[in-house]
Amino acid sequence: xxxxxxxxxxxxxxxxxxxxxxxxxxxxxxxxxxxxxxxxxxxxxxxxxxxxxxxxxxxxxxxxxxxxxxxxxxxxxxxxxxxxxxxxxxxxxxxxxxxxxxxxxxxxxxxxxxxxxxxxxxxxxxxxxxxxxxxxxxxxxxxxxxxxxxxxxxxxxxxxxxxxxxxxxxxxxxxxxxxxxxxxxxxxxxxxxxxxxxxxxxxxxxxx
Amino acid sequence: xxxxxxxxxxxxxxxxxxxxxxxxxxxxxxxxxxxxxxxxxxxxxxxxxxxxxxxxxxxxxxxxxxxxxxxxxxxxxxxxxxxxxxxxxxxxxxxxxxxxxxxxxxxxxxxxxxxxxxxxxxxxxxxxxxxxxxxxxxxxxxxxxxxxxxxxxxxxxxxxxxxxxxxxxxxxxxxxxxxxxxxxxxxxxxxxxxxxxxxxxxxxxxxx
DNA sequence: CCTGAGCGGAACGGACTATTCCGCTCCGCG
DNA sequence: CGCGGAGCGGAATAGTCCGTTCCGCTCAGG
Numbered sequence: 001x002x003x004x005x006x007x008x009x010x011x012x013x014x015x016x017x018x019x020x021x022x023x024x025x026x027x028x029x030x031x032x033x034x035x036x037x038x039x040x041x042x043x044x045x046x047x048x049x050x051x052x053x054x055x056x057x058x059x060x061x062x063x064x065x066x067x068x069x070x071x072x073x074x075x076x077x078x079x080x081x082x083x084x085x086x087x088x089x090x091x092x093x094x095x096x097x098x099x100x101x102x103x104x105x106x107x108x109x110x111x112x113x114x115x116x117x118x119x120x121x122x123x124x125x126x127x128x129x130x131x132x133x134x135x136x137x138x139x140x141x142x143x144x145x146x147x148x149x150x151x152x153x154x155x156x157x158x159x160x161x162x163x164x165x166x167x168x169x170x171x172x173x174x175x176x177x178x179x180x181x182x183x184x185x186x187x188x189x190x191x192x193x194x195x196x197x198x199x200x201x202x203x204x205x206x207x208x
Numbered sequence: 209x210x211x212x213x214x215x216x217x218x219x220x221x222x223x224x225x226x227x228x229x230x231x232x233x234x235x236x237x238x239x240x241x242x243x244x245x246x247x248x249x250x251x252x253x254x255x256x257x258x259x260x261x262x263x264x265x266x267x268x269x270x271x272x273x274x275x276x277x278x279x280x281x282x283x284x285x286x287x288x289x290x291x292x293x294x295x296x297x298x299x300x301x302x303x304x305x306x307x308x309x310x311x312x313x314x315x316x317x318x319x320x321x322x323x324x325x326x327x328x329x330x331x332x333x334x335x336x337x338x339x340x341x342x343x344x345x346x347x348x349x350x351x352x353x354x355x356x357x358x359x360x361x362x363x364x365x366x367x368x369x370x371x372x373x374x375x376x377x378x379x380x381x382x383x384x385x386x387x388x389x390x391x392x393x394x395x396x397x398x399x400x401x402x403x404x405x406x407x408x409x410x411x412x413x414x415x416x
Numbered sequence: 417c418c419t420g421a422g423c424g425g426a427a428c429g430g431a432c433t434a435t436t437c438c439g440c441t442c443c444g445c446g
Numbered sequence: 447c448g449c450g451g452a453g454c455g456g457a458a459t460a461g462t463c464c465g466t467t468c469c470g471c472t473c474a475g476g
Contacts, residue, residue, distance in 0.1 A: 030432080030433055031433075031434065031435085032434090032456095035455090035456095040454080040455080041454060041456060041457075042434090042435085042436095042455075043435090043436080043437090043447035043453095043455065044453085044454060044455075046434090046435070047453080047454085051434080051435085052433095052435090053435065072235065082391075085387075085390075086387045089386075089387060089417075090387075109299050114439080122425085129323050140390045140391055140395070141390060141391070141392055141393050141394075142393075143395065143396045144390065144396070152386060155314075155363060163334035173396045173397060173398055174212075174386075174466070175297060175298055175301045176389075176394070176396050176397055177386055177390060177396070178297075178360060178382075178385055179293075179294050179298075179389065180387055180388070180389040180390075180391075180392035180394060181295060181384075181385035181387065181388035181389025181390070181392075182272070182348045182349060182352065182385060182388075182389070182393070183290075183347065183348055183349070183388075183392070184349055184385075184388035184389075184458065185349050185350075186349075186353065186388060188349070188351045188352070188381045188384050188385070189381060189384055190381055237464080238463080238464055239464075239465065239466085240425095240465090243424090243425095247425060248423080248424075249424030249425055250424075250425070250465090250466085250467095251422095251423065251425075251466090251467080251468090252422085252423060252424075252425065254465090254466070254467085255422085259465085260464095260465065260466090284447075366427085416467085
């Protein structure tokens with residue numbers, strides 16, 4: 001309810017709301033929902049971002065930013081390269097916000113900003129470092145790369161309608177990874193879903 | 209183009225098309241697209257399935273059927289329980305059709321048929337057997353269950369907008385599994401995505 | 417050559433949403 | 447203490463999209 005009136009704080013509020021909404025419902029979510037979540041009127045969103053496309057790009061940029069932050073943090077823990085990577089992955093997936101890679105591309109005609117590409121590259125570079133260092137330490141298999149990691153997010157993270165070329169092909173890789181992961185005897189962080197849990201998700205009245 | 213005229217073959221054709229279309233685009237895909245893919249008119253789809261809901265339930269049932277088939281096949285290979293499970297998982301994820309569990313629930317009010325529940329239970333039972341046997345053989349970690357496997361499909365498989373309660377919580381489990389999978393040194397089945405590949409997927413003009 | 421069952425696709429009606437417009441609120445200044 | 451206008455929320459607009467229905471055509475069977 002606090003009126004913010006012409007403040008830059010509006011930006012953060014709107015972007016944060018947009019990240020949440022888009023993460024949950026995909027880019028198809030209506031602007032009005034973003035506005036509602038941000039606690040502002042639709043017009044205020046438009047006042048700052050001239051179109052939905054613009055807002056979506058801003059959200060993607062914010063996501064890149066966040067991933068870069070997380071990668072930096074993970075890299076900063078100068079001990080075990082494997083746990084650095086693991087931490088990074090866990091952190092990313094824990095955010096209930098779409099990390100950049102997870103988002104579907106914008107409309108065909110859209111031209112991304114400089115900023116967008118700069119951050120995208122920076123992000124890729126950092127993830128590459130995390131992966132490479134873990135590989136050099138002999139901690140993880142050599143046949144995955146940074147793009148794999150980012151794509152894995154896409155698969156593990158939310159639920160956006162993404163339908164890209166050759167997805168099936170890559171999926172084969174990830175299934176293998178998952179299957180190998182099933183062999184480990186390390187303990188899992190949360191109790192698994194029960195029958196009832198699953199039924200609720202599959203059958204009816206899922207979480208909305 | 210072959211005219212089928214009043215034949216039951218229509219059913220298979222329509223269901224197959226619907227499975228493909230819904231797998232690729234989610235339940236939001238228009239009926240006209242299903243019809244087009246099936247090579248028939250919209251009216252013909254409606255002639256057989258009185259509403260979109262009905263078609264969607266039929267598709268789900270067909271998916272359960274298929275999963276059951278695959279589980280049966282995997283179970284039939286009477287050797288290694290681990291590779292039975294692995295085979296099953298690979299098989300399921302290879303289908304470019306939504307396996308039943310992957311599909312989002314139908315509209316709140318929908319009442320599922322007997323058939324639906326019967327097959328759903330049968331499927332769960334089989335997957336449980338696959339998992340349990342692999343666990344008894346000491347091949348995979350004890351702290352996963354059949355629901356985990358089915359949920360994993362949901363995450364690894366296509367792209368439908370699903371937004372269920374507590375998904376984040378379970379995701380933590382799957383991230384751990386994936387991370388453990390990364391440690392293995394077994395070879396991956398396909399070459400990973402390259403920079404260009406990833407950029408295409410993330411930036412623009414993805415696969416449609 | 418009829419005839420009607422069965423079919424494809426155009427057309428209808430409704431729902432939904434990006435974007436714009438407008439009257440109201442409240443801050444800051446005189 | 448009163449006025450002016452910047453800034454805001456939400457109603458209204460204009461267009462798109464899709465489920466479902468309707469209709470005229472086709473062709474197998476007699």
